Amino acid sequence: MFKHLPLSVAAVLALSLTACGTSSTTSKREEHHYALSKPAPAPAQSGVAPVVATAQPGKKGPADTAHIVYFDFDSYTVRPADRPILESHARWMRSHPGQSLTLQGHTDARGGIEYNLALGQKRAESVRNSLQTLGVDPARVEAVSYGKERLADTGTSEEAHQRNRRVEFEYR
Template sequence: MKKNFRILAIVALGASLAACSTPKGGRDDATYYYSNKGAAAVAKVEPPPPAPMTNGPVGVPKIVYFDFDKYNIRPQDQRIVEAHASYLKNRSTSRVVIEGHTDSRGGREYNLALGQRRSESVQRALTQLGVPAERVEAISWGIEKPASMETTEEGYQLNRRAEFSYR
């Protein structure tokens, strides 16, 4: 029994030493580095820069605001929707996500549904203006991403919104 154990130990030691040795025909990286230190550097190939991200029409707000507990687009915000529709129609590869938001008043489920109705209202307006429906997505954040933490009417107004997020 002890003899078998010794033979097994010797075989295991030999195998581990063989695994640690430098392979035939291989190179020692430190020796290779110092022997080629003066060699010309290999040109590094850089990947092409990413395509510029589209952010929507220049100079046009990316937010449409809503009145309390409403999801219809206000007349003063209609020109914003029209400008985004024109931008999307002229750029066939652009896509947009409309993110609906609410103020903190009301329950979580109610606010998620209201935010969804707000984003779908903007989505519907864009498609009625000629934007293909498959390029516009409507989602709701409800109260999860407030623009203002103030509990004043001004703070609440900033949170009742739909935002254009270009992809």
């Protein structure tokens, strides 16, 4: 194969092909594979106690379940700890086919108006998608955002901000 090439070119090609099979390429692959299999780092602890929603008697919807789901800062991911709340609302909605629901997304006071309206909408839609996954007809659920317009707590502490990052369930 290398008969017609000058010796120097053949030597360079041979060395190049040999280099492809060395352990340095293998170790890079192993490092890459290892990096993909590493567990995700634990989330940073904020030092703020999470807000726990309690049932609100006298409201439509499941009586034994909170009508608020809270979110982390700058997030629209439903917390795993709030899944039982969503399951209870989904169960109630499936057993009351004539009822509809408005999910009201809220944010804390930080950030611009447009950004917070979009984040509140994403939070409400995240809860709506979770309810749909649990068997609720999405046509019965409306997701709206109030952004930072309707604060539950006007304080400026981290605890106050946490109480404002929420989605409220309003049955109609």
